[in-house]
Structure formats: C-alpha cells, structure tokens
Amino acid sequence: MITIHLNxxxxxxxxxxxxxxxxxxxxxPQIGIAVAINQQIISKSNWEEQLLQDGDNILIIQATQGG
Structure with a gap:
C-alpha cells in the first residue's frame, strides 16, 4: 500500500x-477532466502508463458548463 493525496x-x-x-x-469520469501529479499536468494519453508513487499529490479538475 502507498499513500497519496487526492484533491x-x-x-x-x-x-x-x-x-x-x-x-x-x-x-x-474519464472525460471532461484534467489530472495533475505534483503540480504537473499529465496528458490523457499517458494515464495508462503513469503509475502513482507514495506521497504523490494528485489534483483532479472537472470541467463545468455555465455562464
């Protein structure tokens, strides 16, 4: 087990x-979001290969509509 920080x-x-x-x-969801690990945006094309490490800070931002 590892410990990460998610949002x-x-x-x-x-x-x-x-x-x-x-x-x-x-x-x-797998669409409409952006993922950053340790303040670095990770391209969606790399999500399958990017393994999480102990202590990683993950930020998931979901796009919203409105105005």
Whole structure:
C-alpha cells in the first residue's frame, strides 16, 4: 500500500496503480477532466502508463458548463 493525496485528502491505494485505475476506483469520469501529479499536468494519453508513487499529490479538475 502507498499513500497519496487526492484533491488534498490522504488516500491509501495498492502499489502499481495508474491514473486510469485510480479514476475508476474513485468514480471519476474519464472525460471532461484534467489530472495533475505534483503540480504537473499529465496528458490523457499517458494515464495508462503513469503509475502513482507514495506521497504523490494528485489534483483532479472537472470541467463545468455555465455562464
């Protein structure tokens, strides 16, 4: 198990979890969002390869409509 911070909340997850798996586990949509790890935006094309590390700070931002 490793500990990450997801949107400023500590979360324990299994080792070898990638961004796509985290999004599924935490019920985030796969579209209309941006993901940053340690203040660096991760391209959606890299979500499958990007493994999370102990202590990572993950920020998930969901696009909204309105005006």
């Amino acid at each position: 400023e909340q500590a979360l324990n997850i299994d080792n070898n979890v990638n961004i796509s798996q985290l999004l599924q586990q935490e019920n985030f």
